[in-house]
Amino acid sequence: MTRVGFVGAGRMGAPMVRRLVEAGHEVRALGRTPEKRADISALGADAATNLATVADGADAVIVCVFTDDQVRRVCLQSDLVDAMPAGAVLVVHTTSSPRTVNAIAARGVDVIDAPVSGGPHDIAGGEVTLFVGGDDDAVARVRPLLSAYGNPILHVGKRGAGQxxxxxxxxxxxxxxxxxxxxxxxxxxxxxxxxxxxxxxxxxxxxxxxxxxxxxxxxxxxxxxxxxxxxxxxxxxxxxxxxxxxxxxxxxxxxxxxxxxx
Incomplete structure (x- = not known):
């Protein structure tokens, strides 16, 4: 069982959370409002009220927000990365600039970019395409996790290549x-x-x-x-x-x- 922190349990993220839970992983997702926390609980995950709690003790943290600016706020302008344990991997599903994932990596954390091609129905069916960029070791460590909803998982090159x-x-x-x-x-x-x-x-x-x-x-x-x-x-x-x-x-x-x- 892998401990997963999750940020962005919305239209695309919610079916990811559900698939991760159904695959036997322990998932803690960010829910800033009571309504959102209730939705997360309904998916079978634990709800956290802040980013540091999402990252605490996680083997991997997955970010699935809408824009590049949101990725930067979550990963570069908060305590999320600092709260990640040594050896944890940060996965960015958002379609964004390669410069963003490289800036996050400069904070001293293993980062892979894994933008998706497909929609919520593909995620729910475990068949969303993932274009993955990152070091071989980091990708290998999260591949079993990503396989809960990703197929095919295409490792296309170094960090940023997926984007x-x-x-x-x-x-x-x-x-x-x-x-x-x-x-x-x-x-x-x-x-x-x-x-x-x-x-x-x-x-x-x-x-x-x-x-x-x-x-x-x-x-x-x-x-x-x-x-x-x-x-x-x-x-x-x-x-x-x-x-x-x-x-x-x-x-x-x-x-x-x-x-x-x-």
């Missing part, structure tokens, strides 16, 4: 949405309805996972509305990270813009 792969993934995802939106526009100009296109194209050579998702949503606009808050946040991180590294999105840029609202 970079996820950012490329989400750039391609947004570009594919934009490509579909432009294809719908083309079809309309040729007199083909969007409904007819979305019924037909998934059966042709243009089929893709994204196209299938758009077809199930009923329209490109409906799908963009559903994912925009999440993908726009990640694309902002992409743009900042690429600029920091001296690169650019190249031909993907216009398609990414077409795949976002506004």
């Amino acid at each position: 970079l792969v996820k950012l490329v993934n989400n750039t391609l995802f947004a570009a594919q949405i934009g490509l579909i939106a432009e294809s719908v526009r083309l079809g309309a100009g040729l007199g083909i309805s969007e409904a007819a296109l979305l019924e037909a194209l998934p059966h042709g050579s243009a089929s893709s996972r994204v196209l299938g998702n758009v077809a199930r949503a009923g329209s490109a606009e409906a799908f963009i509305d559903a994912v925009d808050d999440f993908i726009a946040k990640d694309i902002e991180v992409v743009r900042q990270t690429v600029a920091e590294l001296g690169g650019d999105l190249g031909a993907l840029n216009e398609l990414v813009n077409a795949g976002l609202k506004g």
Whole structure:
């Protein structure tokens, strides 16, 4: 049994907590309000009221918050890292900048970045994809833990590499949405309805996972509305990270813009 501290038991984190508990791990999760603590207890985990208590005695601490700024507040502007025992591993699931996980590691703690690709239903089924960056030893120590909800667990390189792969993934995802939106526009100009296109194209050579998702949503606009808050946040991180590294999105840029609202 592994002792796990957990920060961010929300839309994505709650099914992770449940899967960890069901796998036999001892989980203590942060709950700042009575309502949130009740939700955590319902998942089978212990509720903690502060970050130091979350980390106390933990073999691993998992952070699954929404933004890079939240990761920095939790890990760099609190006592969470200082309260972690020697040898514990910090796992960051949030899609964020590689610079953030490296700044956390500079505090003297083993850190792996493991952004996810998938949704709550994938986590609940134990089949969410994890792009993992970190030292071999640290990754090996938490792999049995992550396998409670992650499959496949893809160790793609050193610390920060998981974030970079996820950012490329989400750039391609947004570009594919934009490509579909432009294809719908083309079809309309040729007199083909969007409904007819979305019924037909998934059966042709243009089929893709994204196209299938758009077809199930009923329209490109409906799908963009559903994912925009999440993908726009990640694309902002992409743009900042690429600029920091001296690169650019190249031909993907216009398609990414077409795949976002506004």
